[in-house]
Amino acid sequence: MIRWLFAVLLTVLALPLAAQDSMPPAPYAYNQLADPRLEAEASALMHTLRCLKCQSQSIADSDAPMAGDMRHQVRARILAGESPEAIRRWLIARYGDYVSYEPEVSSTTWPLFAVPLLVILIVAGVLLRRLGKRRSDGDDAGAAA
Amino acid sequence: MRKLTLWLPLALFAFFAGLAAYMLTQEKDQFVESTMIGQPLPAFALDPAFDGLPGASRADFTGRPKLLNIWASWCLPCIAEAPQLEALQKQGVEIIGIAIRDKPADVAGFLARYGNPYARIGSDRISEVQLAIGSSGVPETFVIDGKGVIRYQHIGDIGAEDVPTLLAELEKAQ
Numbered sequence: 001m002i003r004w005l006f007a008v009l010l011t012v013l014a015l016p017l018a019a020q021d022s023m024p025p026a027p028y029a030y031n032q033l034a035d036p037r038l039e040a041e042a043s044a045l046m047h048t049l050r051c052l053k054c055q056s057q058s059i060a061d062s063d064a065p066m067a068g069d070m071r072h073q074v075r076a077r078i079l080a081g082e083s084p085e086a087i088r089r090w091l092i093a094r095y096g097d098y099v100s101y102e103p104e105v106s107s108t109t110w111p112l113f114a115v116p117l118l119v120i121l122i123v124a125g126v127l128l129r130r131l132g133k134r135r136s137d138g139d140d141a142g143a144a145a
Numbered sequence: 146m147r148k149l150t151l152w153l154p155l156a157l158f159a160f161f162a163g164l165a166a167y168m169l170t171q172e173k174d175q176f177v178e179s180t181m182i183g184q185p186l187p188a189f190a191l192d193p194a195f196d197g198l199p200g201a202s203r204a205d206f207t208g209r210p211k212l213l214n215i216w217a218s219w220c221l222p223c224i225a226e227a228p229q230l231e232a233l234q235k236q237g238v239e240i241i242g243i244a245i246r247d248k249p250a251d252v253a254g255f256l257a258r259y260g261n262p263y264a265r266i267g268s269d270r271i272s273e274v275q276l277a278i279g280s281s282g283v284p285e286t287f288v289i290d291g292k293g294v295i296r297y298q299h300i301g302d303i304g305a306e307d308v309p310t311l312l313a314e315l316e317k318a319q
Contacts, residue, residue: 023246026271052177052281065246066281069272094279096180 028075029068042075045084048102049074049091058101176300179279179287186213186293187277191267194242195249197256201241201267206293210318212238212311213287214263215275217245218255220283222302227259229303234262238315242266245275245283286311290318 033039046060053064059071070091077087091099097106105113190202206213214230216223234240242263244252252266269275278287278295288297288311297314299307 023248023270055175055177066272069246070276072271073273073276091276092180094179094181094276095177095281098177 023065025065025068026072028072028079030071031075033075033079038078039075041084042071042078045078045087046071046074048088048100050099050101052095052099177281178300179281179295179298181279181295182298184295186289186295187274189267189274189277191243191269191274194244194247194266194268195252195256197253197261198263199265201243201265203293205241205265206289206291208291209239210288210290210296210315212240212315213278213289214240214242215245215280215283215285215287216242217247217283218251219247220245223255223284224259226284226302226304227262229305229308230262231260232305232308233303233311236312238312239264243269243274245269245272288314288318 033042043060047058049059049070051057051059051062051064051067051070053066054062057067059067059074074087077090078084088100092104097104097109103109103112186203186206188203190204191200193200205211212233216226230240240262242265244266247268247270249268252268256263267274280287280298282300284302286299286303287295290296296318297311299311303311
């Protein structure tokens with residue numbers, strides 16, 4: 001019984017490794033575009049897209065098969081003449097802002113950008129009031145003397 | 146009043162520390178949901194994943210609402226959901242599969258071992274269609290209505306408890 005369980009466990013453990021490795025990567029997953037200018041465009045874009053499997057990496061940095069397939073999409077579309085911005089929009093339309101590895105200003109993320117600005121404005125206002133007050137206090141003192 | 150404002154920074158700090166502690170204890174949601182719900186399926190035509198069944202294309206999604214199952218023979222949770230897909234198929238649901246990064250022999254082997262609930266299976270060797278519909282992993286199951294519009298997404302393997310939900314979503318998509 002134990003031996004049988006062990007055998008089942010072994011097949012289950014070996015199956016995904018063996019199968020996933022046996023599939024060759026997409027043509028442009030690891031191959032650069034021949035034109036260096038296009039490759040530079042593709043590479044810049046790949047650094048701004050999030051790998052959906054390994055969520056703290058860009059697709060440029062990830063070895064996950066799905067990241068390879070996303071790199072293929074990016075390079076193939078650049079080669080077909082699509083602009084990097086259009087490819088970004090295409091992916092964001094499918095996965096939301098989450099697929100962007102670069103902060104995007106949108107209806108849900110604008111407070112992230114607005115709050116620091118607001119804080120700076122408030123601090124500047126408080127500082128101006130205090131410093132202005134002190135200066136006018138000083139003026140008063142000078143006038144009195 | 147003055148005393149209160151003195152305590153305010155500490156209170157704020159305590160609030161954020163508490164919030165951080167609370168968020169750390171919450172389970173992290175790793176799922177990336179598709180933002181294609183309510184959108185029509187993009188055009189695609191995939192070759193058969195193996196000899197036994199026809200391939201899959203956008204044109205197959207006409208008539209009654211159907212399930213689009215994104216899976217792979219190398220995917221372990223796909224084994225777990227196989228009985229549920231079979232149960233859905235027995236209830237008359239048409240399931241169209243898309244096999245991700247898969248080989249014909251592996252697909253045939255998987256179906257021989259765990260049953261075949263599919264009407265068609267297309268082979269997506271480079272995750273092209275998967276990316277086009279906003280799916281971020283295997284398995285995922287989409288409810289597609291008779292006009293080819295994506296109506297619902299189930300992420301992860303289908304448990305027995307998810308079958309009624311999917312049937313209800315298919316009903317809703319009529």
